[in-house]
Amino acid sequence: MLLRVEDLNVYYGEAVHALRNVSFEVQEGEILSIIGANGAGKSTLMWTLIGQLKPRSGKITFRGEVMKPVPHAVVSAGMALVPERRRLFPNLTVRENLMMGAYLRGDRGAVQKDLEYIFSLFPILKERLNQYAGTLSGGQQQMVATARGLMSRPKLLLMDEPSLGLAPILVNQIFETIQEISRQGTTILLVEQNAKKSLAIAHRAYVLEVGCIVRTGTGQELLNDPAVQAAYLGVSQHKEVILEGKEPC
Amino acid sequence: MIFQTIITGLSIGSIYALMAVGYSLVFSVLNFSNFAHGAVITLGAYIAWALMVSVFKMSFFPALLLSMLGAGIIAFFVERIAYSTLRHRRAPSLFLMISAMGVAIALQNVLYATVGANLYALPPIFTQDTFSIGAATISRMDIFAFVFSVIAIALLTIVLNYTKVGTAIRAASYDSEMVSVLGVNLDVLVAVLFLLAGSLGGMAGVFMGIKYMVYPSMGWITNKAYIGAVIGGLGSLPGAIVGGILLGLLESLVSVTVIGSVHLSTFRDVFSFGILVLLLVFRPTGLFGRHVEEKL
Missing domain, CATH: 3.40.50.300 (P-loop containing nucleotide triphosphate hydrolases)
Structure with missing residues (x-):
């Protein structure tokens, strides 16, 4: 576990x-x-x-x-957290944002290799490395946030x-x-x-x-669960089914 | 004459900048004005006095370095004792500011009670302090203070821009909670912050001691540095540097201005605080200040 x-x-x-x-x-x-x-x-x-x-x-x-x-x-x-709304440091470059994710690591060579892994996931970031994170589009910012989370090798x-x-x-x-x-x-x-x-x-x-x-x-089970479908998947024919437990615990 | 005034202005301005940078560093991360900074600067000057005059007879450079270190350590302990518990409880910044004022009053009075209210002189660095360029008489000490302040601030900029901990400080100035969640121990980061601010303040204290005198209330001068930091935009490092130097220059220019039979030097402080008031009315974020951003 x-x-x-x-x-x-x-x-x-x-x-x-x-x-x-x-x-x-x-x-x-x-x-x-x-x-x-x-x-x-x-x-x-x-x-x-x-x-x-x-x-x-x-x-x-x-x-x-x-x-x-x-x-x-x-x-x-x-553990590493990729927070809601990304929470990048807009006053830092993309590279600096990524290095903040690797703050606790001392192994420079391995960090460099992990950057390569990041570029394989998000090739566009390689071109954006020296740009301020605040200037990126929303999608690219999400990539940086995800990459920053991965940089600690969680x-x-x-x-x-x-x-x-x-x-x-x-x-x-x-x-x-x-x-x-x-x-x-x-x-x-x-x-x-x-x-x-x-x-x-x-x-x-x-x-x-x-x-x-x-x-x-x-x-898959939850996707097929009528109650879940009604409450979270917007499947209209199941509207009458409500998840049990208005007082859930 | 004007050349001489500019040199004097740059010298006092760079000392203001040294102190202003300390205010801005702390403000950028912790969002409060550390009014204990003046007391730390004063203690830095007293350490230099103890090292060079009263206890030991050290020469200038080792005494300067030890005074910087001493002031940095004092700033660190001030943070541990007066601010860290407030920080951990996420107290509003007003509480931290009030605590800082308390520390300033306490430290100053400790000096009155122990060392006393006497004025002490630090030995001059140069036996022959002035030299002449044409009609202008230039103080070697002024040049020296300017050059060393610039070097110290340049080193600080390098630390902030090219080291891991410096990057973390800049990141924390935007979002310290996120910095913490990435694995940075905020207590260590804040300790580094106060060591940096304190040691630059210690340097300023030693220069002030040599230029003028060492006495318990000499920390009052940081009010001017604070104005410099506000002119530049509190929390902004380039702002603190430009604001400090600008204020020093303007002050020394005002000091030598005579209108009719009125010597404006009497109004120098009126002028400085006047600038502060005008700025707060018309441009409260300062020259380089962050605009208050709407966060999503």
Whole structure:
């Protein structure tokens, strides 16, 4: 087991209970999707996993070790986050943005080789290396953000809404890239609003709803689940079917 | 005469720039005005005085380096004691600023209580300080301060642009949370930030001590450097450099101007603070300041 999350509870202040007893697992080598609507707690989950948000209770075990909420410890253990809305440093060049992803690594030669791997995934970035990241198009910025995540050579790549705000043709490209990264041996935890596409490429998936995990199965099972179809895939004939558990946990 | 004034202006301006850079570095990442910077600069000058005059009889260069190091370490401890807990609790920047003012008052009064309120002189670097070019009398110390300030700022620029930690500092000036999530230990980064700001401040303190005197309230001069940083745009490094030097030049030009029978030198500080007020009214982001960007 690569990642095991047990009974995670995260609050914002006292009033907002953002994650409620969330438990799930990620197996080595898979693409795991978590789908859910706006405000379901998807990003909260990502920022908690990377150690930036402190959970009130619960346990995160990664590669057999219990993770403390300290981002640089989590990153050196082998996790990396590609955050929602990319969060590039627009005042830095593309090269500098990528090197920020490799901040904890001392092996210069290997970092250089990983740059080659990045260029094989995103050839356009080679031409853009010395350009300021703020001048790139949205699609290219998403490439840099993904590449920056890969530069730490993570065992587990956390991807938060990579398709957000991209044109449809770029959305297809980004999902293909995710599969390619997975084939190269990086495990991926993908959080998406684009349920259809992310379930289609997922080995397994969970449905997150107002802070609770309400469904799980393989990507295909959830795609065929009438309740999931009604709630997330916009299949109209199933509108009367609603996911059970308005009080999910 | 005008040549002489420009040299003096560049000299004081470059010392302003040294101090202003310290304000801007801290502001760019932590978003607050570190008003304890003046006290750190003062302590830098006192360390030089202890090394060169009162305790040891060191020569200038080792004393300068040790004073810079000492001021950097003091700045580091100020951060640890007065700011780090506030930072970890994500306190609003106003709290940090108030804490900084407290540190400034405390350190200054520690100096009054221990070393006393006396004025001390640092030994001059050059036995014969002035030389003449035509009718102009130029101070060697002015040239020296200008050259060394420029070198120090150039080195800082190299660190910021070509090292890993410098790149991280620039990245953090835009989005420190993201920097942290990429694996940078923010506490270490902030420590480096204060070491850099403090040691440049220490250098400025030593130069001020040689040019004028060493006394507990000498840190007041950082108000001018702060104006320089605001003129250039708080948080911007080129802004701090240009703003500091510009202010120094303008001040020394104003000081020698006589209109009718009125010597404007009496109004020098009125002039400096007047510029600050005008700037805040008409261009609050300064010359190089970041425009407030709407983030998606």
